[in-house]
Amino acid sequence: MRLLIIEDDKELALVMKDGLEKRGFTVDISNTGVEGEEKALANSYDTILLDLNLPDKDGLDILTFLREQELPTPIV
Numbered sequence: 349m350r351l352l353i354i355e356d357d358k359e360l361a362l363v364m365k366d367g368l369e370k371r372g373f374t375v376d377i378s379n380t381g382v383e384g385e386e387k388a389l390a391n392s393y394d395t396i397l398l399d400l401n402l403p404d405k406d407g408l409d410i411l412t413f414l415r416e417q418e419l420p421t422p423i424v
Contacts, residue, residue: 351397352391353397354396354398
């Protein structure tokens with residue numbers, strides 16, 4: 349299962365990635381909303397873990413944008 353973590357707290361994102369990879373997941377990280385949107389559009393993810401409080405872009409705006417793209421990826 350391939351996951352994308354969109355989280356501006358780099359330390360938290362790395363802890364999450366490490367824990368998920370130890371459980372067999374493939375994990376990509378994005379530390380900005382803009383980069384997260386780009387990765388979500390360019391790659392196929394089974395799930396996206398999205399921080400709603402990002403400094404460069406509102407997480408709810410990202411959520412709305414990605415849902416409008418009709419991606420097959422569930423956004424959490």
